[in-house]
Amino acid sequence: MDFWLKVVLAVVLGMMLWRLWPAARHQLDHGPKGTSKDWQAAILPIGAVVLFIVFLVMMVRN
Amino acid sequence: MSEFNPTVARGRDSVLSTNKVIRNTYILLSMTLVFSAVMAAIGMSMNLSSGSSMMMSLGALGLIWLVLPRFENSTGGIVVVFAISGLLGMGLGPMLNYYMAMANGPQLVGTALGGTGVIFLGLSGYALTTRKDFSFMGGFLFVGLLVVFGAMIANLFFAIPALALAVSAGIILLMSGLILYDTSRMIHGGETNYIRATVGLYLSIYNLFISLLHILGALSGDD
Numbered sequence: 152m153d154f155w156l157k158v159v160l161a162v163v164l165g166m167m168l169w170r171l172w173p174a175a176r177h178q179l180d181h182g183p184k185g186t187s188k189d190w191q192a193a194i195l196p197i198g199a200v201v202l203f204i205v206f207l208v209m210m211v212r213n
Numbered sequence: 214m215s216e217f218n219p220t221v222a223r224g225r226d227s228v229l230s231t232n233k234v235i236r237n238t239y240i241l242l243s244m245t246l247v248f249s250a251v252m253a254a255i256g257m258s259m260n261l262s263s264g265s266s267m268m269m270s271l272g273a274l275g276l277i278w279l280v281l282p283r284f285e286n287s288t289g290g291i292v293v294v295f296a297i298s299g300l301l302g303m304g305l306g307p308m309l310n311y312y313m314a315m316a317n318g319p320q321l322v323g324t325a326l327g328g329t330g331v332i333f334l335g336l337s338g339y340a341l342t343t344r345k346d347f348s349f350m351g352g353f354l355f356v357g358l359l360v361v362f363g364a365m366i367a368n369l370f371f372a373i374p375a376l377a378l379a380v381s382a383g384i385i386l387l388m389s390g391l392i393l394y395d396t397s398r399m400i401h402g403g404e405t406n407y408i409r410a411t412v413g414l415y416l417s418i419y420n421l422f423i424s425l426l427h428i429l430g431a432l433s434g435d436d
Contacts, residue, residue: 156264156267157369157370159267159271160267161366161369161370163271163274164362164366164369165366167362168359168362168363168366171355171358171359171362172359174355175352175355175356175358175359178351178352178354178355179352179355182348182352183346183348183349183351184349185349189345189346189347189349190349192343192345193347193350193390193393196335196336196339196389196393197389197390199335200336200385200389201386203328203335204328204385204425207324207325208428208429208432208433210324211317211320212432212433212434
């Protein structure tokens with residue numbers, strides 16, 4: 152990739168970081184905190200996504 | 214007997230308005246996805262360069278940041294959503310052409326497309342049927358996005374293939390979390406604007422597809 156294209160992309164990503172930072176800070180300071188039961192309910196479907204992706208990778212490798 | 218009960222009435226109104234937001238979001242989302250696919254096909258047939266693809270993505274980003282907030286409460290917002298999905302869809306053209314040129318390209322693209330659909334429907338179905346509140350994931354997801362953006366900036370200059378794969382894997386996990394988070398926000402009244410909800414879910418699906426295609430392309434064994 153051209154160097155200047157990389158610089159433009161880096162600037163855009165940096166702007167995204169800059170825009171996202173206040174929201175992240177607000178969520179960390181004032182967002183609701185989950186219990187271990189809440190996290191289990193979230194990890195279950197995300198774990199299923201991970202297994203599904205492993206399955207897809209195996210499928211395209213064969 | 215016909216005593217007015219504001220709690221019940223408000224509760225029913227709230228449920229009706231939540232259902233309306235969910236219904237409108239999924240209708241608009243399905244239309245934008247179809248439109249995006251059509252624009253991607255046009256982008257492929259036009260053999261666009263990767264530079265023009267990047268310009269379209271930047272244009273879509275500009276619309277999301279600068280134009281959408283002004284129109285999100287009016288019907289003009291729907292036009293903006295279609296413009297965003299059209300630009301992002303057309304911008305996919307060069308990347309899809311690159312993968313389609315690989316020996317197992319059609320299989321890769323088809324698998325990534327189907328996989329994205331299954332993941333989105335599965336996670337949305339999970340959030341809609343369990344009706345769990347995933348708002349507690351907000352902090353984790355936002356910090357995760359910051360870390361991923363930081364890693365993407367670093368990898369633009371270091372170009373480490375393993376880091377690129379790790380970023381794609383991280384994006385898939387974060388977008389999966391965001392689908393749960395956004396769907397749960399619609400269910401529990403945290404998001405009452407279907408235009409904003411549609412753009413959020415569309416971007417999650419879009420990023421999920423790109424990252425899944427990248428991982429499948431890298432690990433398919435076809436160099």
